[in-house]
Amino acid sequence: MQTNKITRWLALGVLGISATAFAGVPDTVVTTTQIGIAKPEPVNAFVPVVNPSTEPDSEAINILYPTLLWIGRDLKINLKRGLVESIDVSRNQRTFTLHLKPWRWSDAAPVTAADVVFDVDLIRKAGKRYAFYGVGDMPQIIKSVKALGPRTVEITAARQVNVHWFEYNVLSQLRALPKQQWQGYSIDYMVKHVADPAMVKVVDGPYKLASFVNGRYIRFEANPLYSGHKPTVRYFEMRFYTTAQAEFGALKTGELQIGQISPELYAARHLVSNLKSIPTSGGYSMQRIMLNMREGDVAFFRNDKVRQALEAAIDQPYIINTLYHGLSAKAYGPVPAAPPTYLSPTARKLTAAELYNPKRAAALLDEAGWKLVNGVREKDGKTLHFTLQAAPANSAVAQVIARNWEALGIKVALRTETFNTLVGTLYNHKAHWQAIIMGWIYGPNFYPTGEGLFNTTGGNNNGSFSSPELDRLIQASTRDPGVESLYRYEDAAHRLLPVLFIPWPGMLVKYDPKLGGVDRFVNPTGLYSPQYLYYKSPS
Known part of the structure; x- marks a missing residue:
């Protein structure tokens, strides 16, 4: 007995995981995707650079290949939790020198x-196939990058930049990738193998990929050579559910140790009263209705007054109080209200004001020439009608918004599609669509300027909105020091409405009371930290 015990201690010591981690307590934590942020969706890819820019994919990738910089729940860089030890900025504020911590790959080779x-x-080779093309003006913003030594990287910006923006929106995207293993792969090969476990055998994150079953789950095993905070739970698994009801059922039966209650199931929270709770505002996120400016049938979306009318007609108080049970905040612009770190003074007033105004919406439509004829808005013999698409997670809010618009004489056809179908539609410029509800989590663009989202050439400007004024303001917010340029951009975005802004639903996170570290695991920026989870001692 004594010999076996010593052998176990030695074995676990070699793994780099404390022996107490697995002694007498469960060795697995099971959860799902988008905890504290949104309803679950599947992971479809885990190879960086060429993956679709979806939150579940990013969650999986950051577990395997963490970004160099860690942005915490306070929206500040925490150097203790990232791969970078320090950053030096040149006098002209265009050259950034990153000093890396001693770090190892899972095969024991040093990260360099x-x-x-x-x-x-x-990223440069991927071009527009890069997941976050245009966000942080990537990759064009980087003039040069070179290794000055084994653990020193020098990155020079192509133009004058706001230092804060460059760190939070450009450097925040970068990570170390295993050159030794991947240097022979083309971008085409990586795209074709974006969900191939063989691609991610060597990692530098807290967990390695153990198994992946498309549409069902992704399972990770602790990386014993991880150079950061050592995992104490051996296995971490994210299971995929197609509905919030299925996730709630798994939470209720104990299949999940960490889950969440979405707004439509809030009244049933007493059924899991044995679990601990963390209420969230849904992450540092933006929920929007994207409007396709390219489609001739809905050319009216290009009219400022029509967009302003559509926004004014959305009953946000009802959505927040009835659908979301108060776990949300009003949204009238691109910058989230929670936390209010980057809200302009004007935006703060708007958040506190009541802008739901169907009378003003009707007047704006009249001014735009869309008159009410027998209960239907018409102009030049055409009716004001379009199709609104939403994933099942947003079907309830889509119905409310459609009713709001129909009360003004606008005909709205609702169509429910899977999340993956909608993502595929948005990134296929040959696809025909008119309006789609889709969220955006601010990461890796933690400083919420609009480059990549609302500038004319932005890679995630899926509706092809174009405004020279907004382009100038976005550019200024990435260049000028301080936050005044950011404020001017967000105030203009509220007025110009490149998309329609709607509240993002908050979530009630529920978890097994025997589990600790959940507050460090959940992050409003969408970065999972399973290495901080642990099971409390039975004693």
């Missing part, structure tokens, strides 16, 4: 500056 340069090279 060359692995970071390799990541930038891949």
Whole structure:
């Protein structure tokens, strides 16, 4: 007995995980995707750079290949939790020198500056196939990147930049990738193998990929050579559910140790009263109705007054209080209200004001030439009608908004599609669509300027909105020091409405009371930290 016990201690010591971690307590934590942020959706890819820019994919990727910089729940860089030890900025504020911590790959090889340069090279080669093309003006914003030594990277911006923006929106995207293993792969090969476990055998994150079953689950095993905070739970698994009801059922039966209650199931929270709770506002996120400016049948979306009318007609108080049970905030612009770190003074007033105004909406439609004829808005012999698409998670709010618009004489056809179908539609410029509800989580663009989202050439400007004024203001917010330029951009976005802004639903996170570290695991920026989870001692 004594010999076996010593052997176990030695074995676990070699793994780099404390022996108490697995002694007498469960070795697995099971959860799902988008905890504290949104209803669950599946992971479809886990190879960085060429993955679709979806939150579940990003969650999986950051567990395997964490970004160099860690942005915490306070929206500040926490160097203790990232791969970077320090950052030096040149006098002209265009050259950034990153000093890396001693870090290892899961095969024991050192992580080097060359692995970071390799990541930038891949992003450049991917071009518009890069997951966050245009966000942070990537990759064009980087003039040069070079390794000055084994653990020193020098990155020079192509133009004058706001230092805060460059760190939070550009450097925040970068990570080390295993050059030794991947240097022979083309971008085409990576795209074709974006969900191939063989691609991610060597990682530098807290967990390695153990198994992946498309449409069912992704399972991770603790990386014993992880250079950061050592995991104490051996296995971490994210299961995929197609509905909030299925997730709630798994939470109720104990299949999930961490889950959440979405707004439509809030009244049933007493059924899991044995679990601990963390209420969230839904993350540092923006919920929007994207409007396709390219479609000739809905050319009226290009009219400022029509968009302003549609926004004014949305009953946000009803959505927040009835659908979301108060776990949300009003949204009248691109910058989230919770936390209010980057809200302009004007935006703060708007958040506190009541802008739901169907009378003003009707007047704006009249001014735009859309008159009410027998209960229907008409102009030049055409009726004001369009199709609104939403994933099942947003079907309830879509119905409320459609009723709001129909009360003004606008005909709205609702169509429910899977989340994956909608993502595929948005990123296929040959696809025909008119309006789609889709969220955006501010990461890796933690400083919420609109580059990549609302500028004319933005890679995630899926509706092709274009405004020279907004383009100038977005550019200024990335260039000028301070936050005044950011404020001017967000105030203009409220007025110009590149999309329609609606509240993002909050979530009530529920978890097993025997589980600790959940507050560090959940992050409003969508970055999972399973290495901080632990089971409390039975005693």
